Amino acid sequence: MRFQSLCVLGMGYIGLPTASTFATNGLRVVGVDVNRRIVDVLRNGEVHIQEPGLRTLVQAAFASGNLRVAEAPEAADAFVIAVPTPILDDKRADLRAVRAAAEAIAPHLQSGNLVVLESTSPPRTTVDLLAPILETSGLQAGSDFFLAYSPERVLPGQILRELVENARVIGGVNRASAEAGRDLYSTFVRGEIVLTDATTAEMVKLMENTFRDVNIAVANEFARLAEHLGVDVWEAIALANRHPRVSVLRPGPGVGGHCISVDPWFLVEAAPEATPLIQAARGVNDSQPGRVVDRIDRALGGLKGRMIAVLGLAYKADVDDLRESPAVEVAARLAAAGAEVRTFEPHAPATTVPGGIVAASLETALDRADAAVLLVDHRAFTLFSPALAGEKMRGRFVFDGRGVLRRPEWEAAGFHVEVLGVGAPPVGGEVRRRE
Numbered sequence: 001m002r003f004q005s006l007c008v009l010g011m012g013y014i015g016l017p018t019a020s021t022f023a024t025n026g027l028r029v030v031g032v033d034v035n036r037r038i039v040d041v042l043r044n045g046e047v048h049i050q051e052p053g054l055r056t057l058v059q060a061a062f063a064s065g066n067l068r069v070a071e072a073p074e075a076a077d078a079f080v081i082a083v084p085t086p087i088l089d090d091k092r093a094d095l096r097a098v099r100a101a102a103e104a105i106a107p108h109l110q111s112g113n114l115v116v117l118e119s120t121s122p123p124r125t126t127v128d129l130l131a132p133i134l135e136t137s138g139l140q141a142g143s144d145f146f147l148a149y150s151p152e153r154v155l156p157g158q159i160l161r162e163l164v165e166n167a168r169v170i171g172g173v174n175r176a177s178a179e180a181g182r183d184l185y186s187t188f189v190r191g192e193i194v195l196t197d198a199t200t201a202e203m204v205k206l207m208e209n210t211f212r213d214v215n216i217a218v219a220n221e222f223a224r225l226a227e228h229l230g231v232d233v234w235e236a237i238a239l240a241n242r243h244p245r246v247s248v249l250r251p252g253p254g255v256g257g258h259c260i261s262v263d264p265w266f267l268v269e270a271a272p273e274a275t276p277l278i279q280a281a282r283g284v285n286d287s288q289p290g291r292v293v294d295r296i297d298r299a300l301g302g303l304k305g306r307m308i309a310v311l312g313l314a315y316k317a318d319v320d321d322l323r324e325s326p327a328v329e330v331a332a333r334l335a336a337a338g339a340e341v342r343t344f345e346p347h348a349p350a351t352t353v354p355g356g357i358v359a360a361s362l363e364t365a366l367d368r369a370d371a372a373v374l375l376v377d378h379r380a381f382t383l384f385s386p387a388l389a390g391e392k393m394r395g396r397f398v399f400d401g402r403g404v405l406r407r408p409e410w411e412a413a414g415f416h417v418e419v420l421g422v423g424a425p426p427v428g429g430e431v432r433r434r435e
């Protein structure tokens with residue numbers, strides 16, 4: 001099948017790069033967002049998301065004449081749904097945006113069209129929720145129009161490259177739908193395109209992110225054990241990873257972002273009694289921010305009145321995304337415990353945290369601080385040096401929540417450095433044998 005026109009619903013982290021990439025590859029694309037502000041920003045030639053290369057790509061898409069933006073969908077050969085699927089307070093999936101997108105498409109649906117859902121969704125969403133709504137058009141999924149689920153798998157920070165190069169799973173409600181999906185994505189995907197059924201494809205996506213969450217949880221648990229045993233978890237992980245079949249991930253202040261901290265709950269919701277390990281992993285990762293705060297509290301002998309520079313609020317390195325960020329939680333908890341918190345997030349400088357003060361620069365954040373707490377390993381923080389900290393700070397305490405600071409340099413400059421996953425130095429400098 002050949003597709004000439006496409007309507008992409010949702011101009012977020014996935015929809016915008018996807019729409020732009022289709023446009024620069026020759027399709028006529030309408031990018032739709034229900035948020036008027038986003039539509040206006042894009043129409044003004046601006047981009048509301050920080051992602052390497054995205055601004056250039058979006059501008060190229062507009063310049064090609066193939067990309068337009070609108071507030072409502074219109075008739076097209078194919079529709080791609082890339083709207084958010086967050087979790088509700090009770091950890092169930094909030095599918096309102098998917099439902100609304102399907103309802104908006106239905107009046108425009110024509111025989112021979114293809115609809116693809118990309119949003120991460122609980123298993124069976126495509127067949128049980130999407131198909132019935134689209135069928136209110138009077139057309140039958142699989143026979144009159146094609147319907148497929150194809151998960152996005154791109155890593156924020158590397159979206160543009162991964163969009164093109166990653167293998168893509170396309171699950172159809174029937175074989176013809178999966179094949180129609182392949183015909184659409186082969187416009188630009190250079191990775192392998194693998195066909196399956198819609199529910200398997202939904203499950204695949206959730207398994208990938210759950211696998212990562214569980215593996216980060218075990219890394220965080222190793223860090224706790226290392227702290228307890230007086231071991232350096234970073235060294236231990238590096239050594240364990242010399243084993244040909246072991247690849248331990250990195251501990252940290254917790255798991256954030258809109259994917260890994262959310263998606264495992266979609267599997268739990270499907271079968272709570274079958275998912276004890278997944279639930280336990282969520283519990284471990286969600287309790288990391290609290291443990292970081294407790295450790296800083298202990299090291300400083302109390303938080304009240306302490307002036308603390310919090311470096312990094314994003315959910316991970318070199319992105320501006322703050323969703324579910326453990327760093328935000330750490331900063332807010334420090335402030336709630338009475339510390340005077342000054343935050344600096346180079347990728348989202350205006351970000352405020354409850355109870356905290358925004359610092360406009362690294363220097364301002366460190367100015368007269370009793371302690372500095374590094375929570376995100378942004379490249380920009382290579383400027384965070386013992387020389388700068390020594391000049392600006394009042395105190396000499398640094399907490400490294402990512403295991404990235406060169407401890408000997410800091411210690412040589414007179415700092416007391418505590419590192420997540422590194423236990424207190426054992427008595428006598430050597431780990432003593434158990435009697």
Ligand code: SAJ
Binds near residue numbers: 212249256
């Ligand atoms: N993290 C650690 N230790 C690690 C790796 C990550 O603590 O070793 C933390 C990060 O700091 C961050 C969180 O986990 O807070 C998630 O970061 P991430 O880089 O693991 O993942 P995301 O959320 O940016 O992107 C994931 C990716 N999924 C997998 O790697 C299986 C991406 O491919 C997906 O497309 C994306 O979720 C998504 O949209 O679902």
